[in-house]
Amino acid sequence: MSHVTFVRHGQANNSARDEEGYDKLSDLGWKQSRWLGEHFGQMNEVFARVYTGTLRRHVETTEGINANSPEAVIQDERLNELQYFTMATLFEAQHGEPLPNGREEFAAHLPKMFRAWQEGAIDGVPESFQHFEKRVNDVVREIGAGKGRALVVTSGGVIGMALRVTMSLDLKNFCHACLSIQNTSVHRMQPMPTGMALVQFNATPHLETTERQFAQTHL
Template sequence: MSFVTLVRHGQANSSAREEESYDQLSPLGWQQSEWLGGYFRQSGERFARVYTGTLRRHIETAEGIAPDCAEKPIRDERLNEMTYFYLAMALERQHGIPMPQDREQFIAHMPVLLEHWQGNRIDNPGETFADFETRVRAVLTEIAAGEGRALVVTSGGLIGMAMRIVMRLDVPAMAHACLAIENSSLHRIQPLSTGLALTQFNAIPHLDTPERQHARSHL
């Protein structure tokens, strides 16, 4: 068993209101990813395995990081994000709850969306909350059981679900975890005989200097 380092992708197209146009790194997202790669190299961090989802923003973030690893990244669709925009549009259409237009609205919207989704109150969600939880648990368990340190580039919602699984969070607490997760942040999980344990959450050592404070982002 080995440590698993989860990385949220760099800033994507935050002005988008649907999945396809959101799924690409912004210039800031590329810079965040490259700085993270520089931090790994400076600290001597090497990975035996690298995984990404199949989304463009995951693949581009991994390219920006350019981690020190002999093997090519493994692309696994189980590491893809929940379909937030699809769910938000369904929530608006079915329940009259409008899609958020800024971060403050997004903060209020996320727990409402997750509670409706978990409670099966969104018809035809594409993927149920229970199925999302099952696939995240399965892929994390599988990666954690492998040999050597693993780097996993994924999305905030999946990392939030990982926190729910590891820390046994209820849905409101999971929503708050999701909202806290910054672009290109680090989260580390250690396998123990009793299960997976959280050892680091939402770290941004590559941005934690005065001259890079401007590069911190959530959306």
């Protein structure tokens, strides 16, 4: 059976505090993407299908990878990230939880916000937790049912949700998965008769040499 390879986008504009400002690769993000593309080429990785979300950072990462595929890249908005900054702003206004600064604060903030989101305790969110869960489940199932190996360039929240729906993760472990996913990390699932099975998680072989370890980033 064919693998589905998920890749998180390269490092984006991590100094941004809103959706639009965040949605572009940093110089390092471009390097990460090109290095991953070189790695795929060295490993003779050939994908029958390539999918991305419609966000700029997804498209730019896909361009950087430059995957060898006989088909045109398919953009699917169901692979777009949840609107973290928009929800975090609402969460702060309604519950007094300030937007985080840095990875440690983000790691503490995300589970609190996701719990409130799941429980419907944040008014005016762009989409419900349940809608996000369903759209990710739907698109993962559709891609998994296709023919030939697929490459999917998306975001950490989408990959984390794909793990949740295929592995029945509770909210705590869903948050842990999202927090651990690195930029341009590689995750693989294999369609099985009983559903999708995880066979690789958070791999960064293109960033493991001594001179590239600095480029292993989460934000």
